[in-house]
Each structure stands twice: as C-alpha cells, then as structure tokens.
Amino acid sequence: MSESKRLFFAIELPAPMQRQIVRWRAEHFLAQAGRPVAAANLHLTLAFLGDVSAEKQRALAAMAARITQPGFTLHLDDAGHWLRSRVVWLGTRQPPRGLLQLASMLRAQAARSGCYQNPQPFHPHITLLRNAGQGVAIPPPGFLWALPVNEFVLYESVFARGRTRYTPLQRWTLGNTERNSDEV
Numbered sequence: 001m002s003e004s005k006r007l008f009f010a011i012e013l014p015a016p017m018q019r020q021i022v023r024w025r026a027e028h029f030l031a032q033a034g035r036p037v038a039a040a041n042l043h044l045t046l047a048f049l050g051d052v053s054a055e056k057q058r059a060l061a062a063m064a065a066r067i068t069q070p071g072f073t074l075h076l077d078d079a080g081h082w083l084r085s086r087v088v089w090l091g092t093r094q095p096p097r098g099l100l101q102l103a104s105m106l107r108a109q110a111a112r113s114g115c116y117q118n119p120q121p122f123h124p125h126i127t128l129l130r131n132a133g134q135g136v137a138i139p140p141p142g143f144l145w146a147l148p149v150n151e152f153v154l155y156e157s158v159f160a161r162g163r164t165r166y167t168p169l170q171r172w173t174l175g176n177t178e179r180n181s182d183e184v
C-alpha cells in the first residue's frame with residue numbers, strides 16, 4: 001500500500017506578489033508579533049484534505065477536473081487577527097462569487113471522498129503570521145493587491161527538519177471549457 005500525503009487545494013500567489021506581501025509585513029509588524037509564514041508558502045487555502053492515500057488523491061483529482069467555472073479577480077484589501085487560532089491574515093472585504101463557488105465545490109467533493117471538512121464557513125485568507133500574540137496591531141487597510149485567478153492547485157504539505165514546505169502537485173485551469181490538468 002502506498003503512503004498517504006498531507007494535501008490541500010489552494011490558490012497560488014505569484015512570487016512577485018509573495019515578495020511584496022512579505023515586504024509589507026516587515027514594514028507593518030514587529031519581529032515578535034508572531035511566526036512569519038515563509039514567502040514561498042503564502043497561499044490561499046480552498047479546501048484542506050488531510051492525509052490522503054494515492055487512490056483517494058486520484059479520485060479527488062478526477063473530481064477537481066470536472067469543475068468548470070470562469071476565473072475571477074481577488075482584491076486583497078483587508079487584514080485581521082483571529083485570536084483563537086492566533087493567526088494574522090490578509091483577505092478580501094468582498095470575496096468574489098467565483099472564489100466562494102470554487103471553495104464550496106472542492107470542500108463538497110472532499111467531504112464526499114471522506115475527507116473531514118470543518119463545518120465553519122469558509123473564510124478566504126492568506127495566513128501571514130502564526131502564534132500571533134494578543135496585542136498585535138493590524139495596520140489600517142491602505143493597501144490593495146489585485147490577483148487574477150485562472151487556476152487552482154493541489155499542494156502537498158511536508159514537515160521536515162523543523163520546516164513546513166508546500167509543493168504544488170497538480171493544477172487545473174479555470175475559465176476553460178476543455179478540461180485539463182497539468183502535472184507540476
């Protein structure tokens with residue numbers, strides 16, 4: 001039997017945007033505010049899948065390939081701090097309908113495949129800091145990044161030598177009536 005992988009679906013951020021966000025974070029948060037997520041790991045999770053066998057991964061990929069919907073533009077214009085999860089995040093005040101639809105579809109497919117899905121509503125966000133203490137001041141929203149989203153990605157999460165690394169495994173194009181997926 002093959003080993004399982006820890007997987008999730010997400011929206012990838014282009015490297016220049018990851019660097020821009022990291023610069024903005026360095027300007028606005030003190031080093032002790034929390035544990036910064038590495039630039040290359042900045043992403044927007046659509047559906048967390050947990051530990052998945054190769055067989056289940058194939059089934060999830062086949063379902064993902066059946067998603068047909070147009071792309072959308074995400075406006076990152078909001079930031080906040082969730083005290084319970086101790087996460088400082090970047091997000092959007094008006095999530096585009098396409099984003100909510102995509103996440104809802106992937107979460108439903110994951111649930112049908114037996115992947116536990118948190119019943120909490122989907123709150124689209126990019127985690128910037130983990131283990132953020134109570135007193136972290138969130139900068140006023142004086143920023144806006146526009147991210148055209150034309151694909152979604154299946155990531156593997158690997159924790160090794162004290163670090164988490166997210167590796168794209170497969171990606172699917174949005175706004176395309178011909179179904180396709182690219183192995184990365």
Ligand code: 3AM
Pocket residue numbers: 008043044045048118125126127157
């Ligand atoms: O997008 P963020 O950083 O909030 O927190 C983990 C990360 O989300 C989340 O999956 C994303 C990629 O690791 N995650 C990890 N374990 C989870 C779990 N048991 C989880 N989400 C839900 N349930």
